[in-house]
Structure formats: C-alpha cells, structure tokens
Amino acid sequence: MPNLLFDSLDSIERRIRDRRDDIAYLALYEVVDRSHNDSLGRVDFNATDLAPWLADAQIERAGGFPEAGALEDLATVSSEPDETLALADAACRWLREMVAANMHGRAHVKFRLFVWRPKGDSILFSARFGCIDPHFDADATVESIVQAADPLAPTVNAANVVPSMLETRPEARVWGALGEGYTHLIGLLQKSYAHLAALQNTTITNQNTQILRLQKVLEELMGDVVKLRVGLAENEQVQREDTGASRVREELGRQFIAEVGTFGRVLAAAKFGMPAEMVELAEVVQASPELMDAMKAPDVRRMLRDEKTRKELAELLLMAARSAPTANAPTAPAAAAGAA
Secondary structure (H helix, E strand, O other): OOEEEEEEEHHHHHHHHHOOOOEEEEEEEEEEEEOOEEEEEEEEEEOOHHHHHHHHHHHHOOOOOOOOHHHHHHHHHHOOHHHHHHHHHHHHHHHHHHHHOOOOOOEEEEEEEEEEOOOOOOOOOOOEEEEHHHHHHHHHHHHHHHHHHOOOOOOHHHHHHOOOOOOOOHHHHHHHHHHHHHHHHHHHHHHHHHHHHHHHHHHHHHHHHHHHHHHHHHHHHHHHHHHHHHHHHHHHHHHHHHHHHHOOOOHHHHHHHHHOOOHHHHHHHHHOOOOHHHHHHHHHHOHHHHHHHHHHHHHHHHHHHHHHHHHHHHHHHHHHHHHHHOOOOOOOOHHHHHOO
C-alpha cells in the first residue's frame, strides 16, 4: 500500500475498536459534494468477509505466509473479546486498502464511513476523513495516461508498481471464501423457493375452500329459485281458474236477468233478500264492462269499504245527477204544445 497521509482516520479506527461488539457492517463512500456521495464498498463485520485482512495480520505476526490449514481456521473466529479486536483491526486494514485503491492518481480525496448496527436498522456512527498522497505528481500522472493510450510508449518500471491485493493472497483463501459465498447464496435460494411453495399451497387451499362454499351457496339459491318459480306457476294457474269461473258465473247471471226480465228480478230479490232497486243496480253495473272491471279492482273495493269514501261517492253522484239534464224531461217547445 502506498504511503498516504490520512486526516482524522486514527480517531475513527479507535471508535471502531471501542464499538466492535455492536458493529454489523461497514460502508465506505467518496464525498463528491455536499449532497452527493459515491458508494465504494461495504464489508460485513465477521470472520468470513474479513478473512483476507485477518490473514494479512497473521502473516505480519508470523513473518511470512502461514500454512493452508491455518488460513482455513480463520473462518472459525468466535466472538470472544480478543478475537473481536482482531476483527476490528482487520476492518481498519480493509478501510485503508479501500481508500488506497480508490485514490486514482489524485492528490486529495475526502471519504465518509458509515458503521451500522445489526440488521441495518440504524447507524452506529458515521465520520468523514481525508486522504492526501504526498508523492502525487501531475506530470507523472499525465505521462502514465499517455503510456496507457500509446502501446509504443516506454513501459513503467515494474519494480515501482505496487502489487494488487488479490495478487498477494493465497489462492486457497480466495476459493474458500468464494465457495462459502455460493453455499450461502444457494441456501437463501432454497429457503426462498420453499417459502414460495408453501405460500402457493396455502393460497390454493384457501381458494378451493372458498370455491366449495360458493358452490354450496349457489346450489341453495338455485333450489330457492326453482321453488319460487313453481309457486308462481301454481298461483297463476289458480288465479286463471278462479277468473274463468267468475266470468262464467257473471255471464250466466247476466243472461239469466236479461232473459227472465222482471220475473228474474223478483226471483233474485226473493232468493237473495235484496230489494228490486239493488237488483236493477246490479243489472246496470253488469251492463258496463268498464264499470265491472273497476268494481272488481281490489283498490276500488277497499275504498268502498270505507264509510267516508262511500258518503263522498254518494254526494258526488247526487251532484252529477242534479247538474245533468233529465233524459225523460220534456223540452220547452214540447211543453208549450202540451199546454195548448
């Protein structure tokens, strides 16, 4: 890692070590302006994600590369105080390497670090810091850009090139971390598929239950509709029979009165106990189909049962009789001729 000067990074690393028991993951951003930050990367605060930087610390303590078995044991780091402190140191190493990798030939860059609690529901703390490259040379930067664009340009001395982070790590560690990542991903996919299958089965069961209930309700409604239609048909048939019988009786009575005449009126009065005027009134009513239909109407009969309505109807008939000219009254010329 190149020699860089950091502003306020030491205090941030102390806070990471002091709050290491409450850290879930770290996220690094580059400060572009006051309202915009570019995301550079994040790392979970566990032995799996921080294994490369834990290995770097072990390499420094051992004075060289350890054996492959010792590297695989880094994934089994527990949560004891001294080992969480090792995780905090590895997180600080990750932070410095991320900053160095994102300088991109610039003299001064500002960064912002977010430290999150478990489940990512709240921020444990956040801090801003700067990084200065004291060996920054604008002319050298332009020259490196020209060399990258022109294949015929002189190549850069390989002794001055800093090896990348992945090139200095053993291959076994990389493949182990990659395998664990794929295993975790496959486990998440299987759990998601099982959850979706259980949700689909529950939905299908609920829909089948609702369909059976609706089918039973529809069958009951259809039975009620059939009973209602049968009842209506029977009622219409009875009304039709009653109407036909009443019309036959009316017609026979009308013919009886018309043929028998006065003797029929007397006989009807003697048989039914009605005066001759009522029999004549019945004959008048039967002679008019419109009046008969009006008298048969249930509403008209209900009105005639009311005493007040009968009195008003009688007064109305008397008023009409007084205002209408008498059919049998002689006209004025005829009366004068009779007087002469």
